[in-house]
Amino acid sequence: MTRPAPRWALRTATTSYQVRLATGEGWAELTYWGPAVDEVVEPGPLEYDGPTPYETAADAAACEYAPFGVRHFRQLDLVAERDGGVRGTVWAFTSDELIEKDGTTELRLRFTDELQRLTATLCYRVRSTHDVVERWIELGNEGDTALRLEQVRSAAFNVPTPGGARLHYMHGRWAQEFQTEQAELRHGRFTLESRIGLTGLSQSPWLAVQPLDEPEGPTWSAGLAWTGSWAIDADADADAGLTRVGLGRVPIEAAIELAPGETFTTPVACGLYSGDGLAGAARAWHAYQRGLRRDVALPVVYNSWFATEFDVRADHQLELARTAAELGVETFVVDDGWFVGRNDDRGGLGDWEPDPAKFPGGFSAFVDQVRALGLGFGLWVEPEGVSPRSRLFAEHPDWVYQVPGRAMTTIRNQYVLNLARDDAAAWALETLDGLLSRYDISYLKWDMNRPMTERGAGADLDGRHVANYYRILEALRRDHPGVVLEGCAAGGGRVDLATAARCDVLWPSDNTGPLDRLTIQHGFLQAFSPHLMSSWVTDDAGIFDTSPRSLAFRFVSAMAGVLGIGADISKWDRERIEEAARWIELYRSVRDVVQLGEVHRHGDPRGPIYTVEYSKGGTLVLLTWRTGRTRGSATHVGRPARIRPRGVDRTAAYRRRDDGSRHSGAALAGAGLVPLPDDTADASVVILDRI
Known part of the structure; x- marks a missing residue:
């Protein structure tokens, strides 16, 4: 009688991540990753036990970690060879360990290849305070000669993408970092990487994946906690309905050698699910990163x-x-x-x-x-x-x-x-x-x-x-x-x-030009929290878009994260100094909301109006920029743009700090407000306090 394969269910703040051991005990595979459920989903939507006439069963599976030898033809996470001997790894499951303490759950799945004398522990960690699944692998050499690790990724995340995947990523160069881009991938491989010994300016170790037919729906995102050379590969198979994202280090100089008795631990790979599209994924990343921060005040x-x-x-x-x-x-x-x-x-x-x-x-x-x-x-x-x-x-x-x-x-x-x-x-x-x-x-x-x-x-x-x-x-x-x-x-x-x-x-960038910087910051906030984003007010015109902007525009832009000043203030006149002092005082009054609040981005810096909204503890801060032309002169009809805050409590009432006006949360969410009523203004700050 065949015993049922073991299954493990991990729970984050709002999602579930479920894994089973494949029949034959040769690999672990993902079965379900999505909104939190109380039961073990069986069979899971990613399980497949059907025929594989032209490939191995492991190649068709949603493998959590795939060494060459278990898998042969599709994306691989580990290629290992023992000096003078066995190339490839065929391991068997040996044990599991589930540790739960203070809202943190850690799962460890152990595998052994007796012929190659290699041990592997697949490690998972989740917390009840955020939705990120942290994963890494620990490899041990129990043989008498060195093991060569030609490729050793941290983890792979499997995503259901019937019909193909829409990939969201960030590229750039010096002074033009964090440019957002997307690509459609139905079949084949998409790669992001850095081989320069640094995280790099050209690409970011972050990727988001959506089913092609649901652009605003479920979103899975992955990032790598590593500061050297790295790679992220997304392999899509629209017919199989699966996209697999592998993340890890790239050994540049030579294969990594693991001496007898040594253990090698990979960097942590992080993945998350959001049912609220890219915007929800961004907020989930922010929540995770707020948990990494020290309790230190970030000064102006x-x-x-x-x-x-x-x-x-x-x-x-x-x-x-x-x-x-x-x-x-x-x-x-x-x-x-x-x-x-x-x-x-x-x-x-x-x-x-x-x-x-x-x-x-x-x-x-x-x-x-x-x-x-x-x-x-x-x-x-x-x-x-x-x-x-x-x-x-x-x-x-x-x-x-x-x-x-x-x-x-x-x-x-x-x-x-x-x-x-x-x-x-x-x-x-x-x-x-x-x-x-x-x-x-x-x-x-x-x-x-x-x-x-x-x-x-x-x-x-x-x-x-x-x-x-x-x-x-x-x-x-x-x-x-x-x-x-x-x-x-x-x-x-x-x-x-x-x-x-x-x-x-x-x-984020040496480019502090106001319009250039706004686009850089927009991309940064897709993957990183505002408490990490240092931003300065300078006199720099910019490199790619040098359209003149007011001091207000520059301050409101720099207030979107951790405010700094880099201008030659010895040349500022009294009027400019007094205006700057008012902006800094205003920022300090809402600093905690901006740095640690929930973020909603309205529009895009390349459009005519762009707003970033922050909400925390009953206070909303809306930073708005007029990035395009004004709406017209008195001779032409043009209704002012309105922003509908997303962080309001519809059942509450709010008061604007600048004019004292009172607004219901329902009216704000439904009708919105006009952040830039004056055609001559190119930026504004609106603060709403719940009353």
């Missing part, structure tokens, strides 16, 4: 880069700091150019000591003067950057990535510190810890401005570099808990779930 920052670039002088910086304090800024950050040898982009990186010529009264005294203005103090650093003419390179030329006998590539006139080396990583941590210990610093911006080259063929340099990057960030947060960490990489080159768990705020 002034950053000196646009005002001074490399021309950092204590007296000028203090002049900027005084004006920043008058505006209501809370932290003053000195950007690039504060350290020895840094008068342009050709020197200094690696020599992280304040330049005495730029701070003749001493750096400690300068920091104290800034803090005496009531401001926190911050610094920009690029720990992985090394200038060829730096003291660090002269003393430790072997600490940068290079291939002996080959020319070394400079990008932005710099090399890359080999953070895969433990001695170089220890130096980087000691240097940063020393700065934070010697000076009264409350904000640190970590930048990384170039991809990896000349890495050579060392043992998993990509993985070791990223692991040490994480360890340094974790140590800084542990030993300096009051310091806010901002992540940056030539703009948005390190925006991923792993960095988001270790940095307090992220820099």
